[in-house]
Amino acid sequence: MTVTAIRNDHPEPTIGSAVAALRAARQAWRDGQDESRDVDSFPGRAAVRRIMDLLSGALFPRRLGGFRGADAEEDTFVAARLIAAFADLEREVAAELGYWQKESRGAFDPEQAGMIVRLFSATLGDIRSQVDSDVEAAFLGDPAARSVDEILLCYPGAIASLHHRIAHQLHGLGAPILARLISELANEQTGIDIHPGATIGRGFFIDHGTGVVIGETAIIGDRVRLYQHVTLGARSALGASRHGGRRRFDRHPIVEDDVVIYAGTTILGRVTIGARSIIGGNVWLLSDVPRDSVIVQPEAQQLGSPLSEELRDTLVEAVS
Known part of the structure; x- marks a missing residue:
């Protein structure tokens, strides 16, 4: 067998x-952007991942932190993680x-970052309690679960x-990008x-869980259960304000x-799903649902039993 080299008429870049070319592309982008933000000052993705690892270990030292020592040493381990x-x-x-400073009406206090962290630290006990309640709900709701x-x-x-319990607190304290x-x-x-x-x-x-989407202004009550590919979304995109924002x-x-x-259910807009309601699979909702309601799509129907040759030919022609 003879191997023929492939001719390349294009010059090597x-x-x-x-x-x-990259410099020109960067400049074109920057020329069209708001110059009031300091792009050199921005939270780092790797640093945020490390923070989450440390916080997860502090919240759950044995299960997520890898701590294997005596109970008397657990607080020391948690303190080191938190520091x-x-x-x-x-x-x-x-x-x-x-990043936000240049577009702020006033200068941020030099101690503001430290204050946000101190306020966040005060929420950790509640975050742990909330996650515990979520884990318990999963254990009670899923017969396949063997343990919490x-x-x-x-x-x-x-x-x-x-992740959401931590991110939500930071979002409310004034660190939305980090969240x-x-x-x-x-x-x-x-x-x-x-x-x-x-x-x-x-x-x-x-x-x-795969494919679940929950939007920014969604409000979800206690003991709510969602399945995969549920969307709690908006009906329209954001518009521009009179001031250009x-x-x-x-x-x-x-x-x-x-x-x-x-x-597979999609619920769009500022609608209310009343307490204790059940929304079936693949439902599309744009309006309120009263409390204690059951909303379902019509059940699939079988066409012919067994499928006749004439009906089969008709269906094939319809989809071809």
């Missing part, structure tokens, strides 16, 4: 031309504040919940996209307590 996490967190919050430890370590819904990076780390790992601005009650259970409004659903939403 040079480093110089590639650098020049490292808070140092990194303060630095990344300060970077985010620097399995859920915390393996279940996508629990992983996404842990969004945390939520996107969970999205990468689980396929669950929860905006850190969403408000979610206790005992939240996402079963399976982006106006924000409450545009995502409200889901009251004890609601179950099955796989």
Whole structure:
């Protein structure tokens, strides 16, 4: 067998031309952007990942932190994790504040990053309690679960919940980019996209989880269960305000307590799903649902039994 070399008539690219092309592309982008933000000051993705590892270990030292010592040494382990996490967190919050500084009406207080971290530290006990309630809800709601430890370590819904509980607090304290990076780390790992601005009650259970999307202004009550590919979204994109900014409004659903939403359902707009309602799979909703309702799509119907040759030919022709 003879091997023939493939002729390449295209000249090899040079480093110089590639650098020049990239410089031109960068400049074109920057010329069209708002110059009021300091792009050199921005939270780092690797640093945020490290912060989440440290915080997860402090919240759950044995299951997520790898601690194997005596009970009397556990607090020392947690303190060491928190010291490292808070140092990194303060630095990344300060970077985010620097990013926003030029468009702020006034200078940020030099101590503001430290204050945000101190306020965040006060929420850790509640974050742990919320995640515990989510894990318990998953254990009670999924017959396949063998233990709560399995859920915390393996279940996508629990992983996404842990990230969201942390991100939501930072979002409310004035670090929205840092919070969004945390939520996107969970999205990468689980396929669950929860905006850190969403408000979610206790005992939240996402079963399976892949493809779940929860928007920024969604409000979810206690003991709510979602299945995979559920969307709590908005009906329209943001519009421009009179002052040239982006106006924000409450545009995502409200889901009251004890609601179950099955796989593939899409709920759009500022609609309310009443307490204790059940929304079946693949439902499309744009309007309110009263409490204690059951909303389902018509059940699939079988055409012919067995399928006749004439009906088969008709169906084939219809889809071809």
